[in-house]
Amino acid sequence: MTRNLLLTAASAALLTGCSGAAAGQDLYAGFTRIDPESRTLTENSYIIVEDGRIIGLGTGNPPDMDYRTVQDLTGTFGLPGFVDAHGHITAGPHAVEVVDGAPMVTMESREDVTEFHARMALAFGVTSVRNPGADPQANADYDRRIASGEWAGPDAVHAGAVMQPPPFGGNAFSYPQGREAWFAEAGRQAGLGMRYFKLYHGLSEDELALGIEAAHAHGLQAIAHLDQVSWLTAAELGIDGLLHALPTSSDLLEPEAAEAYLADRGPDSRFMYQWFEYADFDSPRIQRLIRELAERQIEVDLTLLVNELVYSDEGYQAVMREGDERYLHPDALESSEQFAELARTGWTDEDYARADAAMDNVHAFVRRLHAAGVPLLIGTDGPGGGPAYAMELQLHHAAGLDRWEVLRLATTASAEGIGFDNTGRLEEGREADIVFLEANPAEDLAHAREVHMVVTNGRAFTFDQLTAAPPQNLQNGEE
Numbered sequence: 001m002t003r004n005l006l007l008t009a010a011s012a013a014l015l016t017g018c019s020g021a022a023a024g025q026d027l028y029a030g031f032t033r034i035d036p037e038s039r040t041l042t043e044n045s046y047i048i049v050e051d052g053r054i055i056g057l058g059t060g061n062p063p064d065m066d067y068r069t070v071q072d073l074t075g076t077f078g079l080p081g082f083v084d085a086h087g088h089i090t091a092g093p094h095a096v097e098v099v100d101g102a103p104m105v106t107m108e109s110r111e112d113v114t115e116f117h118a119r120m121a122l123a124f125g126v127t128s129v130r131n132p133g134a135d136p137q138a139n140a141d142y143d144r145r146i147a148s149g150e151w152a153g154p155d156a157v158h159a160g161a162v163m164q165p166p167p168f169g170g171n172a173f174s175y176p177q178g179r180e181a182w183f184a185e186a187g188r189q190a191g192l193g194m195r196y197f198k199l200y201h202g203l204s205e206d207e208l209a210l211g212i213e214a215a216h217a218h219g220l221q222a223i224a225h226l227d228q229v230s231w232l233t234a235a236e237l238g239i240d241g242l243l244h245a246l247p248t249s250s251d252l253l254e255p256e257a258a259e260a261y262l263a264d265r266g267p268d269s270r271f272m273y274q275w276f277e278y279a280d281f282d283s284p285r286i287q288r289l290i291r292e293l294a295e296r297q298i299e300v301d302l303t304l305l306v307n308e309l310v311y312s313d314e315g316y317q318a319v320m321r322e323g324d325e326r327y328l329h330p331d332a333l334e335s336s337e338q339f340a341e342l343a344r345t346g347w348t349d350e351d352y353a354r355a356d357a358a359m360d361n362v363h364a365f366v367r368r369l370h371a372a373g374v375p376l377l378i379g380t381d382g383p384g385g386g387p388a389y390a391m392e393l394q395l396h397h398a399a400g401l402d403r404w405e406v407l408r409l410a411t412t413a414s415a416e417g418i419g420f421d422n423t424g425r426l427e428e429g430r431e432a433d434i435v436f437l438e439a440n441p442a443e444d445l446a447h448a449r450e451v452h453m454v455v456t457n458g459r460a461f462t463f464d465q466l467t468a469a470p471p472q473n474l475q476n477g478e479e
């Protein structure tokens with residue numbers, strides 16, 4: 001056992017080109033290791049980390065070595081770091097600016113907000129993020145600061161500016177005119193290191209098609225948050241991923257239901273629950289959609305927190321615990337609350353009751369996709385995890401997925417889904433992205449937020465270290 005481990009350490013050192021003596025090994029010991037893939041708990045486990053990689057793991061007494069650091073994690077539960085496949089980690093607060101006399105919705109990145117998002121994501125155990133859209137320059141800056149260790153935060157893959165017509169604008173949105181401009185924009189984003197191209201709900205079917213083509217021409221994956229253009233159309237056009245449990249196109253409803261839905265549908269956000277009132281998951285159209293998603297292995301991140309938030313008359317209180325405000329940037333929280341309020345202007349008690357009832361159908365939709373083998377990723381639509389991350393897991397469980405499966409989706413499956421093949425499991429040779437929880441999440445997913453310590457790329461932080469400093473440079477003047 002010991003000899004094997006030392007051989008592995010030596011070969012790992014050779015592979016990384018570092019001498020073991022200079023780098024030093026860190027030992028994490030005494031915890032119960034959770035493997036969501038095999039659904040096992042292994043008591044009294046240890047992990048040895050060197051140079052950001054796991055170089056050994058086992059149970060009982062760890063090998064006798066001259067460790068750089070030793071962490072006694074008795075009583076905690078260690079599992080692969082969580083993945084937020086829909087985390088707006090570099091997004092600044094939404095704002096409405098007046099440009100040339102017309103209102104424009106912007107989402108400009110701010111360094112102080114991003115640094116805080118990154119730290120809070122990590123504090124709640126999220127070590128990998130897929131950022132579904134923001135200023136590509138800010139995203140490239142983020143990657144540089146994480147890689148250099150200047151900021152503590154998750155590793156990320158990004159979509160750059162979101163493709164969406166006005167009134168959305170600024171650096172976080174783009175609306176190219178003409179084929180060449182679409183290809184140029186995809187090329188610009190690819191050049192800045194983006195991995196995804198985000199296509200938004202205001203695009204026409206032709207624009208969606210062009211966006212997918214431009215993305216693929218530049219090696220980007222095309223992902224979309226859609227509304228009137230259907231998920232099925234997007235699937236047939238070659239989309240790689242779909243975002244949010246909101247497949248709200250009338251094209252997915254049978255003719256009579258489609259007519260009634262369109263008659264019901266106003267300019268407001270009620271359609272976000274109304275579609276689920278009309279949807280028949282056994283109908284030929286939706287059956288065909290589910291088959292296509294499964295056959296083409298199109299990744300779907302459902303962000304059930306969005307349904308929960310929009311459908312509840314409590315607003316943000318529905319998805320937060322008392323005191324959670326301190327883990328959210330106040331400027332970002334304020335603008336999100338305002339936008340959530342705006343989205344539900346005119347909703348009556350009857351709307352909230354109907355939306356609440358429609359949540360059963362949202363859950364049924366989750367189960368149908370999962371049972372059919374559609375790859376599901378866990379995403380929050382928040383700033384990159386944070387205190388709501390555990391609730392996203394609980395919502396997937398409430399929809400009918402068992403706890404182990406939800407933990408597998410949150411770690412291994414989502415890591416693979418966003419192309420982080422070298423993390424997502426606790427195995428020799430993989431990146432050391434580990435979260436240590438105070439209680440067992442396989443018993444209660446709410447425990448996923450009880451973070452004791454998190455290790456990212458081999459660096460360890462306690463929850464208290466990451467959450468000690470308040471956000472900097474508050475623009476509203478509070479401190």
Ligand SMILES: [Zn+2]
Pocket residue numbers: 086088132381
């Ligand atoms: Zn989003």
